[in-house]
Amino acid sequence: MLNRFALPILAMPRPAKRVVVLSVDAALCVLTVWLAFYLRLGEWVRLAGDSYWQPLWAVVVSLTVALPIFVVNGFYRAIFRYSGLSALMTVMKAVAVYALLFASVFTAFGVDGVPRTVGLIQPMLLLLTVGASRMLARFWLGGLYRNQLKMVALPRVLIYGAGNAGRQLAGAMANSHEMRVVGFLDDDDRLHGHVLNGLSIYSPADLPGLVNSLQVSTVLLAIPSVSRHRRNEMIAQMLRAHVQVRTLPAVSELAQGMVSTSDLRELDIDDLLGREPVSPNHILLGKNISDKVVLVTGAGGSIGSELCRQILAVAPTTLVLVEQSEFALYEIQQELQEKADTDHTLLVPVLASVRDAQRLRDIMADWKPDTVYHAAAYKHVPLVEHNPIEGIRNNTLGTLTAARIAAEVGVTDFVLISTDKAVRPTNIMGASKRLAEMALQALAATAPKTRFSMVRFGNVLGSSGSVVPKFRRQIRDGGPITVTHPDMTRYFMTIPEAAQLVIQAGAMAKGGDVFVLDMGDPVKIFDLATRMIELSGLCVRSENNPDGDIEIEITGLRPGEKLFEELLIGNHPRPTSHPRIMKAHEEFLAWPVLQDKLQQLEAMLDRRDVEGTKELLIELVAGYTPNDQGLVAAGPDSRLRYSV
Incomplete structure (x- = not known):
C-alpha cells in the first residue's frame, strides 16, 4: 500500500x-x-x-x-x-x-x-x-x-567476540543486505547479560539454545588475535550447534583501522590444523636471496608463485620468473610488479620450458642466478598416470636438465620442491619426483660448486586441485561430496608456510640434502569433509540420518592413489636448527650408475615404451609399487585408458 x-x-x-x-x-x-x-x-x-x-x-x-x-x-x-x-x-x-x-x-x-x-x-x-x-x-x-522489512528476512547471525574487531564488524553490518546481527558471544562472563550498541552479549555455552530462540544460522568469529588452539576449541563448540562459521583473517592480514564485511571469509582447513605457525628465521630467509639474483621455475604455479612473493619480500636484486604458461606468467608478473621496489629489484618474466635445455642455458647464462628454486612439475596424480611419458620427461628429465645447467653456469644453490608422494610411491608422479631427488643427490657429489638440496612436503592448502575448494564447491551445489576412500589421510600445510620453510631449508643445505617439513598430524579426508559440512551449518546425510543435507559419496581410489602418504623412506630423520624442518637420510645411486640408467629411461621415453619405463622405475626407485587401478596400456602408442 x-x-x-x-x-x-x-x-x-x-x-x-x-x-x-x-x-x-x-x-x-x-x-x-x-x-x-x-x-x-x-x-x-x-x-x-x-x-x-x-x-x-x-x-x-x-x-x-x-x-x-x-x-x-x-x-x-x-x-x-x-x-x-x-x-x-x-x-x-x-x-x-x-x-x-x-x-x-x-x-x-x-x-x-x-x-x-x-x-x-x-x-x-x-x-x-x-x-x-x-x-x-x-x-x-x-x-x-x-529495507527494514528485508532485514527481517535476512539470515540472523551472532558475532563471537565483543572486542574492538567485533564492534567494528557489527557497525559495518548495521545496514548489510546479506545478514542481520542479533547479538554477541563472548568468553568474558563479566559481559554476559549486558547490551552493546543495542545487541545483547551471550555466553558461548548458550549457543545451542540461541540457535532456536533467535533463529541463528551463522556465527562470525571476530577474534583475529586468538591462538589457533583456542580457535579450534571454539569451532568444536560450535559444531554441536549446527551453525555455519565464518571468520575474520588474522590481525596481520587486516587493513589498519577498520573491519568490514568484505574481510569475512569461510573457514579454511588451516583453521582446523591445530598447529601454531612458527615465526620464520629472517636470517635463513635472506641468506640465499637478499641482494642476489634468484630464478624460480614454475613461477606461475601454486607453490612457485608463493615462493616468488616470499622472495620478493626479502629484496633480491633480480627475480627471474620462468614459466611455460603465458597466462600464468602474466598473472604473477603483474601481481609482483605492483609490490616490487623497482629501484632495488628487477623482475624478469621468461617464457620457457624446463625441458628445453638450450633455452634454459641461455637464460641462466644471461642472468647468472645465485639461487634457483625448481618448482616446475606436473603434480596431479591421475593426470600424470594417464600421461606417464610427459610426466617423467617434465618431472625427472626436466629437473635433471635444470640442475645440470645450473651446475654448468655456476649457480650457488639449487633447491628442488619435492613431495611426500616420492616416498614409496604407487604412482608415476611420485616415482618421477623420487627419481628427480636421486638425480640431485647423485649430482651433488660431482658439482661441488653448486649446493643441491630438495625439500619434501605434503599437500598445500589452496593449491590447484586442493580438496578444500572442491569440497566447498560441492557443498554449495548441494552435494554430494566425493571422497575416494573412507580411510584416506593426507598431510596439510598452508602455501605461505610451505614456501617460507622451503626458503629456510634451502639456506641450510650443505649439498645433497633431503629436507622434510613437519606437516603435523595427518588429516582424515572423510573427517575433513564431515567437518566442512557441519561448519556450513548443515548435516551429513547417511543411513543413520536420511534427512541430512549433504551426502558423502565414496568413489574408489583413483589411478595411482595411496591411502596414506609418508614423508620419510627411512625412520630416523635428523633435526635441524629449525623446529619445523628435518633432514632425511635417503639412499641413492652414484652418478655414473644413475647416469646410464637415466639414458636408458630417456631412450624408452623416446620409444614411448610405457611398460618398459615402469619396469625401469621399479628397478630404480625403492618401494615403487605401481597401483594402476584399472589402467591398461592400449595400442602401440601406449596411450592409457580406463579398462571396462
Whole structure:
C-alpha cells in the first residue's frame, strides 16, 4: 500500500514536488498554532477566533515568517528521501531563527488575543513536526521501511567476540543486505547479560539454545588475535550447534583501522590444523636471496608463485620468473610488479620450458642466478598416470636438465620442491619426483660448486586441485561430496608456510640434502569433509540420518592413489636448527650408475615404451609399487585408458 502512494509522488515533476512540500509546511504552521493554543488553554479554539482568543493572528505571522525562512534555507531544494543528519541540522537552524522572531512578536511584545506562552510552545511544535516530516519522507519515499522489512528476512547471525574487531564488524553490518546481527558471544562472563550498541552479549555455552530462540544460522568469529588452539576449541563448540562459521583473517592480514564485511571469509582447513605457525628465521630467509639474483621455475604455479612473493619480500636484486604458461606468467608478473621496489629489484618474466635445455642455458647464462628454486612439475596424480611419458620427461628429465645447467653456469644453490608422494610411491608422479631427488643427490657429489638440496612436503592448502575448494564447491551445489576412500589421510600445510620453510631449508643445505617439513598430524579426508559440512551449518546425510543435507559419496581410489602418504623412506630423520624442518637420510645411486640408467629411461621415453619405463622405475626407485587401478596400456602408442 505504501508503494502505491509513494510511486506517484516520486513520478511528479520537480516543481510540483516543491509545491507539495511547501503546502505541507504551511499546513504544519497552522496545525502547530492550533495545538499550541490547546496546550496553553486546555481546550480547542476556533482558528477564526471567538469572543477573546484570536489564533488567526498567530497563524498569519507563522506563515509570513516561517515560509520565507524555509525558502531561503533551501528547504525545497533538498531531496528529502536522501536527506540525513545534515538536513536535520538545517531544519534546526531555520526553526531557531523562526522561533526568535515568532517569540519576539508574541512573547516579548505581546498581541491581544494570543497568550504569550504560545510564542514559545508553537516553535517547539513546529520543529518537531517539520523534522518528523523530513524523516518520514526519507523512511517512506527513500525505501527505509522496505529495507527494514528485508532485514527481517535476512539470515540472523551472532558475532563471537565483543572486542574492538567485533564492534567494528557489527557497525559495518548495521545496514548489510546479506545478514542481520542479533547479538554477541563472548568468553568474558563479566559481559554476559549486558547490551552493546543495542545487541545483547551471550555466553558461548548458550549457543545451542540461541540457535532456536533467535533463529541463528551463522556465527562470525571476530577474534583475529586468538591462538589457533583456542580457535579450534571454539569451532568444536560450535559444531554441536549446527551453525555455519565464518571468520575474520588474522590481525596481520587486516587493513589498519577498520573491519568490514568484505574481510569475512569461510573457514579454511588451516583453521582446523591445530598447529601454531612458527615465526620464520629472517636470517635463513635472506641468506640465499637478499641482494642476489634468484630464478624460480614454475613461477606461475601454486607453490612457485608463493615462493616468488616470499622472495620478493626479502629484496633480491633480480627475480627471474620462468614459466611455460603465458597466462600464468602474466598473472604473477603483474601481481609482483605492483609490490616490487623497482629501484632495488628487477623482475624478469621468461617464457620457457624446463625441458628445453638450450633455452634454459641461455637464460641462466644471461642472468647468472645465485639461487634457483625448481618448482616446475606436473603434480596431479591421475593426470600424470594417464600421461606417464610427459610426466617423467617434465618431472625427472626436466629437473635433471635444470640442475645440470645450473651446475654448468655456476649457480650457488639449487633447491628442488619435492613431495611426500616420492616416498614409496604407487604412482608415476611420485616415482618421477623420487627419481628427480636421486638425480640431485647423485649430482651433488660431482658439482661441488653448486649446493643441491630438495625439500619434501605434503599437500598445500589452496593449491590447484586442493580438496578444500572442491569440497566447498560441492557443498554449495548441494552435494554430494566425493571422497575416494573412507580411510584416506593426507598431510596439510598452508602455501605461505610451505614456501617460507622451503626458503629456510634451502639456506641450510650443505649439498645433497633431503629436507622434510613437519606437516603435523595427518588429516582424515572423510573427517575433513564431515567437518566442512557441519561448519556450513548443515548435516551429513547417511543411513543413520536420511534427512541430512549433504551426502558423502565414496568413489574408489583413483589411478595411482595411496591411502596414506609418508614423508620419510627411512625412520630416523635428523633435526635441524629449525623446529619445523628435518633432514632425511635417503639412499641413492652414484652418478655414473644413475647416469646410464637415466639414458636408458630417456631412450624408452623416446620409444614411448610405457611398460618398459615402469619396469625401469621399479628397478630404480625403492618401494615403487605401481597401483594402476584399472589402467591398461592400449595400442602401440601406449596411450592409457580406463579398462571396462
